[in-house]
Amino acid sequence: MAAIKYVNLYFKLISAGIRAQMQYRFAFIMRIIGLITAYTGTAVTMWVMLYQFQVLGSWTFFEMLFLYAIAILSWGFCVILFLHFRSLDTYILNGTFDRFLVRPINPFFHFMAMKFDMASFGQFIFSLIIFIWVSLELHIEWSSGKVLFLLASIIGGILIQGGMLVLISAIAFWTTKSQQFYWVVMYPARNLTNYPLVIYPKIVQWIAAFVVPFGFVNYFPAAVILEKGTPFFPVSIGYFSPLVGLVFFMIAYCVWMLGLSRYKSTGS
Amino acid sequence: MPIIEVENVRKDFMIAKRETGMMGALKSLIKREYMRKEAVKDISFSINEGEIVGYIGPNGAGKSTTIKMLTGILVPSSGNVLVNGLVPYENRQENAKSIGVVFGQRSQLWWDLPTIESFELLKEIYQVSNQCYKKNMDTFTEILGLDEFLNTPVRQLSLGQRMRADIAASLLHDPPILFLDEPTIGLDVVAKEKMRTFIKEINHERKITVILTTHDMEDIEKLCERMILIDHGMKVYDGEIAMIKERFGKIRTLIVDLEESLHSLQLLGGEVCKEEGNRYWIKFNRDEVSASELIAQITKTHSVKDLTVEEPAIESIISRIYQEGYKDLQVSAKV
Numbered sequence: 001m002a003a004i005k006y007v008n009l010y011f012k013l014i015s016a017g018i019r020a021q022m023q024y025r026f027a028f029i030m031r032i033i034g035l036i037t038a039y040t041g042t043a044v045t046m047w048v049m050l051y052q053f054q055v056l057g058s059w060t061f062f063e064m065l066f067l068y069a070i071a072i073l074s075w076g077f078c079v080i081l082f083l084h085f086r087s088l089d090t091y092i093l094n095g096t097f098d099r100f101l102v103r104p105i106n107p108f109f110h111f112m113a114m115k116f117d118m119a120s121f122g123q124f125i126f127s128l129i130i131f132i133w134v135s136l137e138l139h140i141e142w143s144s145g146k147v148l149f150l151l152a153s154i155i156g157g158i159l160i161q162g163g164m165l166v167l168i169s170a171i172a173f174w175t176t177k178s179q180q181f182y183w184v185v186m187y188p189a190r191n192l193t194n195y196p197l198v199i200y201p202k203i204v205q206w207i208a209a210f211v212v213p214f215g216f217v218n219y220f221p222a223a224v225i226l227e228k229g230t231p232f233f234p235v236s237i238g239y240f241s242p243l244v245g246l247v248f249f250m251i252a253y254c255v256w257m258l259g260l261s262r263y264k265s266t267g268s
Numbered sequence: 269m270p271i272i273e274v275e276n277v278r279k280d281f282m283i284a285k286r287e288t289g290m291m292g293a294l295k296s297l298i299k300r301e302y303m304r305k306e307a308v309k310d311i312s313f314s315i316n317e318g319e320i321v322g323y324i325g326p327n328g329a330g331k332s333t334t335i336k337m338l339t340g341i342l343v344p345s346s347g348n349v350l351v352n353g354l355v356p357y358e359n360r361q362e363n364a365k366s367i368g369v370v371f372g373q374r375s376q377l378w379w380d381l382p383t384i385e386s387f388e389l390l391k392e393i394y395q396v397s398n399q400c401y402k403k404n405m406d407t408f409t410e411i412l413g414l415d416e417f418l419n420t421p422v423r424q425l426s427l428g429q430r431m432r433a434d435i436a437a438s439l440l441h442d443p444p445i446l447f448l449d450e451p452t453i454g455l456d457v458v459a460k461e462k463m464r465t466f467i468k469e470i471n472h473e474r475k476i477t478v479i480l481t482t483h484d485m486e487d488i489e490k491l492c493e494r495m496i497l498i499d500h501g502m503k504v505y506d507g508e509i510a511m512i513k514e515r516f517g518k519i520r521t522l523i524v525d526l527e528e529s530l531h532s533l534q535l536l537g538g539e540v541c542k543e544e545g546n547r548y549w550i551k552f553n554r555d556e557v558s559a560s561e562l563i564a565q566i567t568k569t570h571s572v573k574d575l576t577v578e579e580p581a582i583e584s585i586i587s588r589i590y591q592e593g594y595k596d597l598q599v600s601a602k603v
Binding site: 005008009012013016019020021023024095096098099101102103104105106110261264265266 | 281282336339340341342343345357360361362364365367369371374376378379380381385389392393394395421
């Protein structure tokens with residue numbers, strides 16, 4: 001099937017997914033409210049902490065909020081696109097995954113397009129508002145180069161976090177269950193990025209750069225935009241964000257496909 | 269011409285041994301032992317274009333595993349599978365275009381959306397042309413009465429409606445082969461009958477090759493001329509249903525209601541296998557003694573109120589094969 005047909009099919013599938021989600025109006029609205037409450041909560045905690053310390057590892061309150069805004073901006077978009085992978089293990093467990101294998105399209109694509117998390121749009125808009133507010137407070141001069149760089153690194157961030165969701169879901173092809181790994185890996189990794197990496201021990205920073213590359217989601221790109229130093233790492237490391245995202249997502253995709261071929265030889 | 273060819277196919281699974289109790293659970297958390305389970309041991313068959321074949325066997329015999337290998341969901345451990353000229357697990361997406369699949373237990377439709385939307389999405393997924401889609405929808409609506417629930421969300425459909433929707437959905441792209449995994453499971457008598465009529469019709473009109481697994485022997489009797497019977501991952505019978513009935517249907521039962529109750533009933537060539545009040549069940553072999561000879565013997569000495577001769581249903585033959593094995597049954601049938 002040609003790429004254009006896939007694009008067309010993607011929009012048809014996600015619009016069906018959105019309509020399906022809208023069927024449960026109460027749950028839908030509660031989810032939006034829940035997301036916004038959770039994020040505001042984190043921001044307030046941050047503020048309380050910084051009120052005490054004023055600066056954290058040379059990062060001021062608004063600089064940290066900027067960091068946070070980039071993180072939830074890309075996470076918000078990532079959830080819209082990739083959250084369905086979190087429930088892959090449920091499909092495998094109750095045998096409904098097979099349906100993706102009897103249809104003449106790529107199962108990764110089919111699975112991804114089955115759900116489009118509309119409610120996360122609320123979160124997305126919320127993070128956009130914070131982002132605009134913070135950039136005004138920080139008097140950032142937005143040259144076209146900076147805007148392009150920001151967009152590219154947000155895409156990088158989406159791919160890194162999306163890749164992580166895909167990687168974790170792929171574990172289910174081997175172990176049948178994988179949601180626990182979400183809480184073991186994804187949750188702490190995202191919490192880590194709420195604060196500038198510079199406050200953590202060197203080993204943690206190193207892991208966040210080269211093992212679970214969440215440093216590239218917000219810390220490194222934000223340091224470039226705010227012209228802040230990144231001890232232990234070269235200043236220009238943030239420019240690699242989009243590339244890291246692309247490579248990481250490709251790896252995740254390959255692992256997922258490998259898992260799928262294992263599934264096909266073992267069943268569930 | 270064979271449209272499906274299966275040659276010495278085998279499928280092993282590695283299953284983690286589970287130990288019972290809390291200690292066992294802890295132990296298996298740390299160190300797991302695996303054992304090999306042979307779901308399908310060595311199965312070969314070929315199916316010609318336009319056939320309806322019943323693929324049957326007790327639970328765990330390997331039916332679903334075979335179907336999954338034919339649809340490309342599973343890769344066989346060894347052996348060859350060819351469906352419509354393709355190796356399903358190597359050309360899974362290509363193969364998907366030429367097969368329709370219905371899993372009776374699990375719907376393939378979009379659960380939360382009006383039924384019509386599932387059809388429209390499948391039209392896009394399978395790239396069905398507008399013309400072909402319209403033609404099929406018209407036909408299926410007419411035969412299956414889809415219009416009564418097209419705007420109802422799938423989760424609100426009755427099981428009968430859902431199965432009708434599922435089978436229509438599986439045929440939208442005009443596949444030459446249809447796999448039905450327990451298509452009548454849980455349906456009431458009327459819904460079952462509708463389903464069978466539909467399967468027969470599409471097989472007849474469109475020459476679609478149908479492979480169905482079922483536990484309902486009436487499905488087999490009403491739909492299939494041929495059945496493949498498997499047990500413990502091995503094929504035990506493959507042939508016409510008429511043949512198996514001919515071979516194993518020699519043992520008949522004569523049921524008589526007598527006027528008076530007897531201490532015992534002795535007959536030449538027949539054997540009383542059950543009695544209840546004045547009613548007697550007498551088993552006999554059709555080749556050794558005819559029903560009329562038996563009846564004559566009885567009426568000579570007793571007055572008969574009522575009588576019937578029962579031919580064994582395919583169901584009882586098959587349950588005997590499950591219990592006693594096909595080979596043993598062949599021997600006993602000859603005697």
